[in-house]
Amino acid sequence: MATEERTQEILEKLKNAVIEYDEDAAKEGAQEALDEGVKPNDAIFDGLVSGMQEVGKLFEAEEYFVPELLMCADALYAGLDILKPHVEQLDLGVKGxxxxxxxxxxxxxxxxxxxxxxxxxxxxxxxxxxxxxxxxxxxxxxxxxxxxxxxxxxxxxxxxxxxxxxxxxxxxxxxxxxxxxxxxxxxxxxxxxxxxxxxxxxxxxxxADAINMVSSLKKMKEEAEAREKQK
Amino acid sequence: METMTSRERVLKLFKGEPTDRPVCFSGMGNATTEGLNKLGYKFAHVHLDAQQMAETAVTTPQLFGFDSCVLPFDLCVEAEAIGAQINTYPNSDDLLYPTIKEKVIHNEEEMEITIPEDLVTRGRIPLVKEAIGIARKTIGETVAIGSYLLGPFTLAGQIMELNDLLKLSFKKPDKVGKLLADLTCVIVAVAKEYEAAGVDYLTVREMGATSDVLSPRVFKSLILPHLKNIFEQLRVPSVLHICGKTNNIIVPMVESGATAISVDQKNDVVDTRKKLGDDALIFGNYDPYNVLVSGNPELVKETMRKCLEDGVSAVWPGCDIWPTVPPENFKAMMETMNG
Missing domain, CATH: 3.40.50.280 (Cobalamin-binding domain)
Incomplete structure (x- = not known):
């Protein structure tokens, strides 16, 4: 298991890889997450999706435009493809x-x-x-x-x-x-x-809509995890 | 009181001279279902037959007193001449515009294209030329005849995946620049043909370069030089049309050298007029679907008055006029021009 500090480092790496549209860094970060025991769900939501949330802000501020967005999406997918097979399905209360x-x-x-x-x-x-x-x-x-x-x-x-x-x-x-x-x-x-x-x-x-949707899923994920812990 | 023909009005407008009433025209497609039904033609077929294309185009000024006749109606003519394959949806009962079925460039390696020597005799370019001639014979000198071309970036998006084009604009600007230069030659060559066929004005539609998609910085560095090159070589009055967010590229749009610029309903024309001064020709900027098609005559009149108050030089739609425009709305639009 990665230490709290190391976990944060990996999540940060994934986040920045998306923001800086760096596919290689996203792949690396995803592999490190798997190798070092960071939960794939955390790596996706607190790493890749956090990055995309930032991208959304940059897009709204007209610092990023569609080409940047497409490249960020490529980086996100590069990480997601590695993480996805290892995701444990959480019961989020929505079947989609x-x-x-x-x-x-x-x-x-x-x-x-x-x-x-x-x-x-x-x-x-x-x-x-x-x-x-x-x-x-x-x-x-x-x-x-x-x-x-x-x-x-x-x-x-x-x-x-x-x-x-x-x-x-x-x-x-x-x-x-x-x-x-x-x-x-x-x-x-x-x-x-x-x-x-x-x-x-x-x-x-x-x-923005898509991020809102995923953000609420992220919240549901946290709630689901909290419930798990209580049991 | 109208004292000028539509054509006189349009030509004077481009020269910056006063007209008897505000000009209401377009440089983009404006075939109507009303016109098609009168002729008994199917929309999917008018793109493929010069006679039908011309007859359909002239119904809009004839039925409604619109100040222009514009042809063709689709956005695939240049791409098809370069070698793309189009789909006209011959079996669909819905109104569908032709689209590109098979691109010319499938990956980055294929971006070095060779422009065919006989470009202007390929695809439907001869057909459009013929249709321009027929339209002129039919309506004579009374109505302005316009045609349009895609801008180099938008044309690039027709012959390769837009997704790839956008990313490569960042990753390989040199390669994209080379392609845009090649396409600029295509656009100028086709424009010369339309000029020879007798058009009164040409519109260059560079929709792909809107600030909804691309940063003003990339627009200026990558696309603007090619637009300048095109407008320098056109003889007839010209219009640069970009839809979507355009307020932050309005100055470079004028710098392109087009005689006039065209913007859609997302542009704040009051601000644009303030920035560009009294002499700039600004065409726009009503929503051709939500106002002209699905609105009622009151909304149409109100919108047209607003366009004029905001400071457009001519009332002109933000995109192609959708064919199912109700005749009473079209008439309401034209009535507003007479006060």
Missing amino acids: SVVIGTVEGDVHDIGKNIVKMMFDVAGFNVYDLGRDVPLDQFVEEQLKTDSELVCLSAMMTTTMVGMQKVIEDLKKKNPDVKIMIGGAPVSGDIAEKWGADGYADDATNAL
Whole structure:
């Protein structure tokens, strides 16, 4: 077991690797965490995700833009790929699976991938349909996988309108499913009008929403751990 | 009272001369379902037939009194001529714009591209030229005819993965710069063809360079020099369009040398006007979907008045006009121009 001090050092290394988009350092940090007995869950949430939270702040402050964000995400995945096989599933009180994709006619998937990353971190089962996805496929995949959440993305005004149809179909077949829509042309008004449960209109908001989601998971993780300890 | 034709109005606007009423036009696609239905054409097909493309484009000024006729309607023409494959969604009943199905560059190693010698005879460039000619014959000298090209960075995003392009802009700026220089040659060559076919103005759409995506620093160092190069070589009046957040790149946008700049609803035009002074040509900046398509005529009128009050030089949409625009909204927009 690593000492408290050494653990902090490894977590800090993972965090900085994400912020400084250093894939090699992220891999190294992840391997050190495993070798030296840092809990993989801590390494993910207190290392990689903490780094991404900082990246979110830099993005909001317009110090970082999308290219930096993509490189930070690469570093996060480099660490996550090593840590993930060793994660013990904690009972966080949420069971997650999500269908995600960019709607037909739209070949932009950066926003979608950023959101997907956070679902991956949070340990959701992610059914990624990719981009330019025929509308029926969202409905089929949701039914097939019984996912609680469907995320639809469109970058262009010219493709956004397709989402309305998917939302209608999904709600008709499964009124309980939660639907998030995202993309540059999307607004709160549109989300409400079309019956979506949430929206993100740019990468900042997508990232902020995704980080909020993971931050609350992080809190739930701490609570779950506290409960474990009490037993 | 209208005392000028649409074309006179647009040409005077570009020269900085007064017009009889505010100009209401666009440099981006504006095919309407109303027009398509009148003609009995399917949207997926008008991209592939010069006659249908021209007829569809002229319905917008004809039906609504819009000050311009713009063609083509999609963003794949240049990429296709370079060698990308497009999907027009021929079997879909929804309104879908063509997209790139197969990119030209699949990895960093393939970034050294060779521009085909016969570029301007490839893909749909001859078709668009022919359509410009047909449109001119159909509407004569009364309506301004415009066309558009992608900016080099946005075009690069069409022929390679945007994901890779964005990261390489950081990791290998020299390689990206070389690609943008090659694409600049493509853009100028195609622009010359459209000029020869008789367009009155050209819009360069550099959406990929918005500050939603890219830092102003990278915009200035990596992209601006190529835009300058393009605008230097155009003969007809030109517009640089960038959507999304643009307030912090508005000055370099003007430095590009375009005759006018175009911004969307995310731009604070009051601030932009203050920064650029009275003489700058600023086109914008209504939301073509949330206002023109899903709003009602009152919202449309209110929005158009706001654009003018904020200080736009011409009322112009933030993106392509979505085809299902209700005719009463289009009419309301044009009515606002007459006070």
